[in-house]
Amino acid sequence: MEMAAVPGKRRGRLRRRLAWAGGALAPIALAGGGYLIANAVALPTSTPSCSWPLRVHGRATSEQAGLIRCYLRALARHDAGGLLAVADTTSAPVRITAADFRHSADARSGLASARFVAGQMDDAYAVTITFGDGAREIVAMGLANPGSVHSWRLGVGTSQTSPGGPPPAQP
Secondary structure, three states, X not given: OOHHHOOHHHHHHHHHHHHHHHHHHHHHHHHHHHHHHHHHHHOOOOOOOOXXXXXXXXXXXXXXXXXXXXXHHHXXXXXXXXXXXXXXXXXXXXXXXXXXHOOHHHHOOOOEEEEEEEOOOOOEEEEEEEOOOOOEEEEEEEEXXXXXXXXXXXXXOEEOOOOOOOOOOOO
């Protein structure tokens, strides 16, 4: 509706209604925008990077190698917070347990190497880590945020998801 086509009194009433509607909708729009911003912030947009000796094999970016370095440093230092920082926590909360430190001594044993093997879509990798003492571990690496190519995380830790479906049948 164009303002010029509306006679005097009706035009003033229309302006007041438009102003009221704008004022009433503004908090809703802000709340919705805040919701979107809060959810967007929850997804990582960068990859942690650390300094730790590592020999890299295969096609890997410096970000991906830096993430593995952080993983090795956290393992060697028995740092649960460090492991949580490299874990993919976007789909479910993750808990770090003693089982996640099974290669802690291996990480301290000398120069480790990491072989990166890309998946079919280049947004996931299988990383084979060979520790200085010869022990091996395969860790999954993927993008935690589909909107950022700088959000690599590892599949470490224990996912704290509740099992879906009905409870198992009792014999």
